[in-house]
Amino acid sequence: MSLWLALIAGAGMIFFLAKSRWNYTRLPELQRSEKEGRPDVSIVIPARNEESNIQRVVRTLSRSRVYVVDDESTDQTAIRARRAGATAIPVPSLPPKSVGKPHACWIGAQSTTSRWLLFVDADTWYEPGFVDSLIDYATSESLDMASVFLRQECVTAVEKMLLPYSLAIYFCGVSAAAAVSPARREALANGQCLLFRREAYKYVGGHVAVMGSVIDDMDLAHIAKRHGMKVRVLRAEKLGSVRVNTGWRSIKHGFRRKLFRVLLANPWSCAQVILASSLLVSYLPILVYLGIQAQWMALSLFAALPIVLLRPWYGTWFQALAVPAAIYGLQYVALRAMVATVFKRPVEWKGRRF
Numbered sequence: 001m002s003l004w005l006a007l008i009a010g011a012g013m014i015f016f017l018a019k020s021r022w023n024y025t026r027l028p029e030l031q032r033s034e035k036e037g038r039p040d041v042s043i044v045i046p047a048r049n050e051e052s053n054i055q056r057v058v059r060t061l062s063r064s065r066v067y068v069v070d071d072e073s074t075d076q077t078a079i080r081a082r083r084a085g086a087t088a089i090p091v092p093s094l095p096p097k098s099v100g101k102p103h104a105c106w107i108g109a110q111s112t113t114s115r116w117l118l119f120v121d122a123d124t125w126y127e128p129g130f131v132d133s134l135i136d137y138a139t140s141e142s143l144d145m146a147s148v149f150l151r152q153e154c155v156t157a158v159e160k161m162l163l164p165y166s167l168a169i170y171f172c173g174v175s176a177a178a179a180v181s182p183a184r185r186e187a188l189a190n191g192q193c194l195l196f197r198r199e200a201y202k203y204v205g206g207h208v209a210v211m212g213s214v215i216d217d218m219d220l221a222h223i224a225k226r227h228g229m230k231v232r233v234l235r236a237e238k239l240g241s242v243r244v245n246t247g248w249r250s251i252k253h254g255f256r257r258k259l260f261r262v263l264l265a266n267p268w269s270c271a272q273v274i275l276a277s278s279l280l281v282s283y284l285p286i287l288v289y290l291g292i293q294a295q296w297m298a299l300s301l302f303a304a305l306p307i308v309l310l311r312p313w314y315g316t317w318f319q320a321l322a323v324p325a326a327i328y329g330l331q332y333v334a335l336r337a338m339v340a341t342v343f344k345r346p347v348e349w350k351g352r353r354f
Helices: 002-025 056-058 077-083 100-110 129-138 157-170 175-181 198-203 206-210 216-226 249-266 267-281 284-291 296-314 323-342
Strands: 041-047 067-068 087-090 116-118 125-126 145-150 192-197 231-235 238-240
Touching: 002 129, 002 267, 002 284, 002 296, 041 100, 041 129, 056 067, 056 077, 056 125, 056 267, 067 077, 067 100, 067 284, 077 087, 100 116, 100 206, 100 216, 116 129, 116 198, 116 249, 129 145, 129 192, 129 231, 145 216, 157 249, 157 296, 157 323, 175 231, 175 284, 206 216, 216 231, 249 323, 267 323, 284 296, 284 323, 296 323
Parallel strands: 041 067, 041 116, 067 087, 145 231
Antiparallel strands: 116 192, 125 238, 145 192
């Protein structure tokens, strides 16, 4: 019986983790464009207390018109943005039942007149040619909206442990083909880097349409798909990077704020993620059971299975040894996020509660 249990769980892990990597690698990879010029694009960066990041992102985008929307920062975000060459825009007081980021994005968009609008987060940074390459791709494909997954920069031990695993689990339930298919309800977007053709942005209502949402990127993608717009999700690990979480506390609060809400936006994807997570959580109990039964060969193979399957997400075998800890660390964070969402507990983010 123990061997059958391990076999079933192992087969499930192989299926979901292979599917996860397949889903992610099926996202078109943004290639560096050889075209030169200055595309008609304005870059909007919503920023609240980002003095440690803002100069880096602005300078990597210095060939474009960059607007930093200072969302009531209490530090030197606006000053440092101007020093780096951006236009700093102060944000009016946050309207009732609104979330800071979509409000700041909307204010920034109203200050521009370009054909394209590119919204990027303050904790991202880019290689030369990124903007030209993205606009060239969107133009050649006649896109209305594009969203880009960037390379995750992991610095601390907890980041290196949890973030690759969390991305792998997320893509267990996300299909690139379904996300861009007009016939499917699923949507996918990454608000760290979001491009809109201005006419399309205005047509869907812009960020005003999602002003009260903490998953404004996903909601905008759903709205764009409902309107029959041409949407594409890309990956650009060679052209852009992000460090969205800076340690355990940041990861815990960030996941609590968005994780379960993002999953609920696509119920079928959510069900697959939960099933994949449940299979992986069986990892230690099955190992213990195999050990009690003295099934040493099966124990050795089962112990190595998730490490081998997840190694491409971690980059090296040494880092992939953190997989067992990541399985249970993320499960703890995910359960807290689920409870907070179900019971509508307020979430604090950058000094605001919502």
